[in-house]
Amino acid sequence: MRLSRYFLPVLKENPSEAQIVSHRLMLRAGMIKQQSAGIYAWLPLGFKVLRKLENIVHEEQVRAGHIPMLMPTLQSADLWRESGRYDGYGEEMLRMQDRHGRDMLYSPTAEEMFTDVFRAHVNSYKDLPLTLYQIQWKFRDEIRPRFGVMRGREFYMKDGYNFDLSKEDALHAYNRHLVSYLRTYERMGLQAIPMRADSGPIGGDYTHEFLVLAETGESEVFYDSEITDLTFGDRAIDYDSVEQCQAVLEEFTSRYARTDETHDEALFNEVPEERRRTARGIEVGQIFYFGTQYTDAMNAAVQGPDGKPVQIHMGSHGIGVSRLLGAIIEASHDENGIIWPEGVTPFHVGIVNLKQGDEEADAACEALYDSFTAAGLEPLYDDRKERAGGKFATMDLIGLPWRITVGPRGLKNGVVELTSRRTGESEELPPEQAVEKIIQIYAKHRVTGL
Amino acid sequence: MRLSRYFLPVLKENPSEAQIVSHRLMLRAGMIKQQSAGIYAWLPLGFKVLRKLENIVHEEQVRAGHIPMLMPTLQSADLWRESGRYDGYGEEMLRMQDRHGRDMLYSPTAEEMFTDVFRAHVNSYKDLPLTLYQIQWKFRDEIRPRFGVMRGREFYMKDGYNFDLSKEDALHAYNRHLVSYLRTYERMGLQAIPMRADSGPIGGDYTHEFLVLAETGESEVFYDSEITDLTFGDRAIDYDSVEQCQAVLEEFTSRYARTDETHDEALFNEVPEERRRTARGIEVGQIFYFGTQYTDAMNAAVQGPDGKPVQIHMGSHGIGVSRLLGAIIEASHDENGIIWPEGVTPFHVGIVNLKQGDEEADAACEALYDSFTAAGLEPLYDDRKERAGGKFATMDLIGLPWRITVGPRGLKNGVVELTSRRTGESEELPPEQAVEKIIQIYAKHRVTGL
Incomplete structure (x- = not known):
């Protein structure tokens, strides 16, 4: 690209509305322009990085055997009534009515819709395991959107959903996602540490958040410093191998690493004192196993080998693609501007x-x-x-x-x-x-x- | 891809809700699933073609010198009040309020938002000409959505906007879009004929629609049969050349070709009788030149060489990316199913x-x-x-x-x-x-x- 023909509206002054460095630099570098609170136009340079991150996520998901598809941004409220989440989701859900007065919503996540596609089309145990995912715009009506794309209202997210015949199979899917996420973040030049987390409104017992260490992170994190020596690197992995994926999970999660939501002071104190670290972190992804919660509520079973219905174990797995731009800049900049890692540079x-x-x-x-x-x-x-x-x-x-x-x-x-x-x-x-x-x-x- | 590991839920029976062949085949081939009226989930095979069409559109737009970026799907109503279109747009605009009671809408088109980005960041004649575009989800709350993705409510569209210092420059941009669209459709294996059309709610005097001939088309079209002999082919074109782009426009639009909205029986009768054709067509794109309508209303001028403000001439240009899947299938199938052109096959x-x-x-x-x-x-x-x-x-x-x-x-x-x-x-x-x-x-x- 010749700059004389490009559209790169850089700003000389620091914009007053930006409180953190990534927001400031994205505005100054002509990457984004705020259109409403927490809603951004992606100017050409910002879009270019966003697209690159999206492509990296796609490549790593496909490599792990997960299948891309795409849901609409708007959903009927009925599906959420079926799962029982419609009333409870609260004001972060943007609700509307269409011209015929039907209740609709802008998807904040898509457990219901993927479960609906699954139950409509999958009838037999032979079609499992199955992991479907999308990268699509979501909306959460945050009461106080801030920090630019780090906490926006309209945001771009990869969300994946695994459907398995047993808890054991679903935990392999969980591990497979953990491995694919480690690879994804490393390609982006990020060290994202999987930490035991709280499951929030998605539900379930097993969940890890991936956090990038940065002073401006929204979470306080506690970890064993040995963790930051780990890298996934170039190692080959067979995503079908239960053992290999399990081994990676153990390697990357056996040391203490928790967010403030799940922090356990007594356990933390078992870490040798010189390795105990407290810092702040930016959440860039999360994986969940939540069992049969949605498939039971929405009646999504399949026929087993003996003809009897088998319950379906599910998990969901997210990467905040638009938020990653902010996280990468928080982790990689100096006083003169952004320093893009080679893997994601526009x-x-x-x-x-x-x-x-x-x-x-x-x-x-x-x-x-x-x-x-x-x-x-x-x-x-x-x-x-x-x-x-x-x-x-x-x-x-x-x-x-x-x-x-x-x-x-x-x-x-x-x-x-x-x-x-x-x-x-x-x-x-x-x-x-x-x-x-x-x-x-x-x-x-x-x-x-x- | 190994089919045993893919998610391809083909249907043996013809779904009763589908009235036209493309809708029927997309459902049967496991490409889409309706989630609400006019709102579709793109199953893996459908998403794969959608992504390919998107990529072809991107390549041809970039080749023409147009710059990709991305707008949010939701907009503040204020911008539309400024242009004067908010009240007039009618019930096809999906409106909503956020948690703070602010009026918002799901973008049906984006003249206002692109003009807003332009006026915020472009101040000098030196930065022109400029053409920005996006491929993004749009929503139009059609009263009777039907024909699958051909007339859906949530749809994927490329929309581009040129900003120029004079009518003459803007008409070159118009011609450049016409050429790039011809290339785009041909790569997709389609013959799309540019026809004189009505400008509708976008406004303006110059507009052509691109129509694919198909029995199920929503428009009646009238044309000189010589038009169907034209192909763009492999010819090299310099998109900066006013003469070259103008010559292509003349070649492809000098013969009679109009939709029912602009049909002129007297003019049509000047075509030799053996070349007069009446058929039905599917609209897959449209280009507009509308002058200073939006830039005047929204006060988007730049400084000229003499320091005085210069009015900005604009046009907008759209390709219905999701609708194209339906159009391609309408134009290319037999009794056994779809026949993908090589350029777009999944x-x-x-x-x-x-x-x-x-x-x-x-x-x-x-x-x-x-x-x-x-x-x-x-x-x-x-x-x-x-x-x-x-x-x-x-x-x-x-x-x-x-x-x-x-x-x-x-x-x-x-x-x-x-x-x-x-x-x-x-x-x-x-x-x-x-x-x-x-x-x-x-x-x-x-x-x-x-």
């Missing part, structure tokens, strides 16, 4: 032309642009007639991990400058080598999506 | 194992599966222990363009059977040749998306 590399209009500099930038594009990477080329300082400030603010600076002086020596956003370190090298280096860096960060 | 090829459990047949199917996957294609492998007749019927119903049938008898002679869904013609050839042929067929139908 553009792979910035090209800054120090002397727009100079024949050689222009040609070198165009050549770089074409090389990256041919390699399937997306460069952002600042081809505006601006001073270098302004161009650098914009690149730092929007946080592309790598910048190539092209100027007549360097070109005379046959070099361009390659700069890391994270370390600030620069090196001079011939353009072809800079391209080669960038291509190699991104080789393990390819996102294809659905 | 899976590229079906693999039918005639003798599941036979060691050689299983191994041959797995080898085919791996070859396609390695080539970046998606096969659907029917690995169920079903009779061949049932497997063929399912493949015909869901309409994959190509099927490979693998059985012990053929394998003894070193061949598999490759069958075209459209022609029904089969040929026997060695598995590697079948793979090579399929790869070549899809070489020009790659969809990468955003």
Whole structure:
């Protein structure tokens, strides 16, 4: 993309309404614009990251054997009356009536609707196990929306639902989700720690929240410092293997890690003192096993091998996709702006032309642009007639991990400058080598999506 | 995808509620499930096609230089009061109040919101021209939703908005959209004819609707038969070239083609009688130029070169993405089911194992599966222990363009059977040749998306 043709309305001033850094930086970098309280327009740069996160979530869910589909945003109230949640859900549920006076609602979650699809179409034990999921807009009418996309009212969420013949099978689905979530967050450059949590209005006994450590987190968290040494890494995993998924769950959840909702001081004190940590965390996902609560209420059973009905064990599993943008920025920024992890950056590399209009500099930038594009990477080329300082400030603010600076002086020596956003370190090298280096860096960060 | 692990709830019986063939086939092929009147769940196969159409639209919009972003589904009523459309829009607008009693609505279109983003962030003539677009869920509370996704209430739509400094520039944007739409529909295997249309509640003088000819179309259309000989084809186009875009517009709109809303019997009679055609058509898109109507009402001007304010000329442009699934099926099916064009098929090829459990047949199917996957294609492998007749019927119903049938008898002679869904013609050839042929067929139908 050439910046002269893009729509990137960066702000020089800090917007007064933003209380936390991610909100401030998303506004300043021209990623979002508030349309109503807690409701945002996703400007091109913000949409680009949102789409990339969505694609990563899709890839990892499909890899785990889960099947994507899509529910409507609006639901009939009747389904929620059937499950017994309609009256109890409270004011966070946005309710409305259509022109015929039928009660409807904007989906805050979709246990009922997935259970409804399941009971309509699945009749036999042979069709299980089954995990369906969607990534779709949800609405929760928060009384005090704030912190930008971190606590918005309209938000983008992945929600998945497993249907199994037994508690044992459903717990394998639970573990499989835990593994796939670990992979998902790591690809996004995040360390998200699974913590024992409270199940809230979804219900159930088994639940873990995934928390990213950040000063602005809404939850106080307590954990054993050994946990932050764990990484999932490149390990191969067979998602069908009960043992392998169980082993990952044990590895990542056997040490103390809880939110304030489930914190147990006595247990925490069993952790050696030097490893006890208290911090704040941002919730970016949650997994649940809740058994037969919805399938019983909504009469969703299947025929077993002996022809008798079998109860269906369920769980649900969520990733806050839009909220993740805020979480990533909270975890990765400096005083000059965002620092995108390579896995989620909206553009792979910035090209800054120090002397727009100079024949050689222009040609070198165009050549770089074409090389990256041919390699399937997306460069952002600042081809505006601006001073270098302004161009650098914009690149730092929007946080592309790598910048190539092209100027007549360097070109005379046959070099361009390659700069890391994270370390600030620069090196001079011939353009072809800079391209080669960038291509190699991104080789393990390819996102294809659905 | 292995069918044994997929969720493809095909129906054997024709559902009684479906009046038209696309609705019937989408229900029977397990693509959608109605959740409320005019509101559908997109089951995995339906979602897969929807996503592919979305990706094609994105690719062609980006190719034309248009910039993707995303608006929320819910809007504040205030913006619509400002443009003067809130009271007039009528009962098709779904209105609601949030917990604080603020008037909100589910976006039926987004002229106001895009104009609002524009006026907030664009101040100078230097930032124009600019075309922003989104693909997002919309809601229109149709009094009598019917025909499945063809006339649903919640629907997925691409809507784009151009902002230009003069009528002349805005008409270039209009033409550019016309060209990009022609490309888009052709990639989807559709012939969509641009027809002079009525502008309706959007307003404006210039508008064309794109119509796909089909018996079940909601509009009566009148056209010169020479139009159906036109194809856009592979021609290269420079979207910045006013002349090139104008030439395409003239080529595709100079012959008589109108819907009943704008039909002019006297003009029509000037077409030689043997070329006059009356038919029915499905509207799959519309483009508008409406000048300064919204930008004036909402006070969205920019500074010109002389420092004085310049009025902004706008247009808006829509493609009904979810409705396109219905239109494609209406235009491409037979008595056995859907026939997907190669550009939009949910899976590229079906693999039918005639003798599941036979060691050689299983191994041959797995080898085919791996070859396609390695080539970046998606096969659907029917690995169920079903009779061949049932497997063929399912493949015909869901309409994959190509099927490979693998059985012990053929394998003894070193061949598999490759069958075209459209022609029904089969040929026997060695598995590697079948793979090579399929790869070549899809070489020009790659969809990468955003």
